[in-house]
Amino acid sequence: MIIIPAIDIKNKKCVRLVQGNPEFETVYSDDPIFQAQFWEREGAKRLHIVDLDGAFNGKPQNIDLIERIVQEVHIEIDVGGGIRDNRVIRALRSRGVHKVVIGTAVMDNRKFVRNLCKSDPEGVVIAIDASDGFVVKNGWKEITSTRAVDLLKEIEDFGVSEVIYTDISRDGTLEGPNYDAIETMLTVSDIPIIVSGGISSLEDLKRLKEYESMGLKGVIVGKALYEGKFTLPEALQYV
Template sequence: MLIIPAIDLRAGKCVRLVEGRLDRETVYSDNPMAVARIWEGNGARLLHVVDLDGAFAGSPKNLETINSIIEAVGIPVQVGGGIRDIPTIERLLQMGVARVILGTVAIRNPELVQEACDRFGERIVVGIDARDGKVAIEGWGLTAEKDALELVNEVSKMGIKRVIFTDISRDGTLKGPNLEAIKKLVTSVDVKVIASGGVSTIDDIKSLNELKHLGVEGVIVGKALYAGTVSFTEALEIVNKERSALPC
């Protein structure tokens, strides 16, 4: 299972929000590129970057910073936040983004998701953010009348192979991930799932790692890493333990 550090961008800075609320923001660094290099140096194999300004505005607003992060590291970077048309997807892929995350358009414009999947294959990931089981869109400002599980089934039929599932009520709260919802998701659909939201302790990493055989491919960790309640090195040791124990 991958441990994926999150870098959330707002006005070019690395921040964290609680439950997606702008009035509950903590700024962790004025230099997201330096933060990205730290995670790479600690052994990260993938970075998760979200353009928060873009998510709320409906189009990316931190492209220069995203480009600088990509140039600063040698590991893949996946990017989401306000990506709602094919030209924007193409621009990000041309910049060197490894995976583009689509969220709101999965509800607003599913035809675009289908086209993107047809054209770019597994470089397209759908981010499914849930509030009380319902999909939240527009930077989590609106809640759609569609169940998260229903949406996962729909995008799976389009050919999407990987989704990022976030429980908004847990995001940035350090309350622990919604293991029940994650387990229900991975046992109901044939897609790889990256879990997000609420990770607060090393035990949360252990619990999610136990679900990897069901289809949990990775976990995105944000506030817990920045607040120091989870050691990235210790988390890596946990997920790599079984691999290192295999015979040569």
């Protein structure tokens, strides 16, 4: 199980939101590049970068900043936030981004995402963000009528290498993960899953590690690290 620190970028700063709401924003660093370097020094093997400006605007807004992060660290980086067409994907991949994270596009254009996964299975991650079990899209502003488990089953034959599953009701709350939902997602599909949302303690990581045999590949951790609930080296002891 890999531990992946999150870097959410908004207005060129490293921030965390609560349940994706921009009105509840905490700035943790004015320098996302320094923050990425810090996580690398702490032992991270991968970073999860979200262009929040891109998520809210429908297209990435921080490609140049992300490129600088890629240049300054030597670990794997995945990037999400407003990635909805081939031009943007090519721009990010050409700048050294290891994996692009596709969320809204999988709801709006299944054929496009299926073809994308077939052509670059290791370079594409599908994000399934859910509220009360239903998929949300467009920067978490729109709740759809599609259940997260149904979407996961539908994309099984896409050839995608991994899925990032986020329960947005827990994201940024430090209330602990939605274990029941995670277990359900792991049960209905063989696609490796990385989970996000609500991680608050080393005990959460310890419990999630028990799901490794069910296909849990990793955990994205944000606020718990920034708030000092535990350190990254401490978290890495659990993997």
